[in-house]
Amino acid sequence: MRKYSLTIAIASLFIFFVQAQTKKPAVQPKKPTGTIVQTAMIHGKALYLQYCVTCHQADGGGVPNLNPPLIKTPYVLGDKKRLIKILLQGLNEDIEIDGEIYSNAMPAFSMKDQEIADVLTYVRNSFGNKGPAVTAAEVKSVRATLK
Template sequence: MKIIILIASMLFLSPFWRQEDELAESIARGKEVYMNNCIVCHMGKGEGVPKLNPPLANSDYLLKTPEKGIRAIKFGLKDSIQVNGVKYQGMMPEPGLENEEIADVMNYILNSWGNKSTKIIDVKTVEGIKK
């Protein structure tokens, strides 16, 4: 009986383990994308540059509306935005990333520096974001 319970629990929990593995792999790839494309402006701990480049760490803008972050990465950003009560007017050029890279870097950002997202960003989500 114990073996049946063990097998049943493994079958029930395996999708959750796979999802955690997929997220961990996406975060690892996203860290590399971040280091190659984002770190110069948003800094090593996602703190940004005061009054110039918004923080990504503990960013209400990203945590409440990740689709805005996806849109900014996918198409660049020219509009002013407000992050944690501070207005930013800078421009972010489109980095030219593939949809998978955008999903990965968003998963990295949303799960780093104290950020904790309950949602995994996948390629389909990125593809659905329009200008």
């Protein structure tokens, strides 16, 4: 009987240590992975074609003196918060990019956080751009500051 109890005790300790070693770490916030970025690019392209292509053109080149290009500009590749604010609030002031003034007003868009993140991720990674993805959490954070 004593031998049997010792065997059970050892087995219980073994199970305890195995479970302790295989415990999952606390959930970390999601960082954009390849698959998430690929999905954002697909959704973002569809949104770009729906909302942006008329003014910024299929190649992201914009329209001279009216709608700015989205190709390697500080507005696109610079501060994400500024870019997010432009989509959330619109832009109704002249802006200068590479010595050229653009004066057409851009409306605010009432899209969901994920939609804004997707279209901005698409723009920041298309037309020769190589920028970090925009996340829905970043959009939500900026949106919260505007209320």
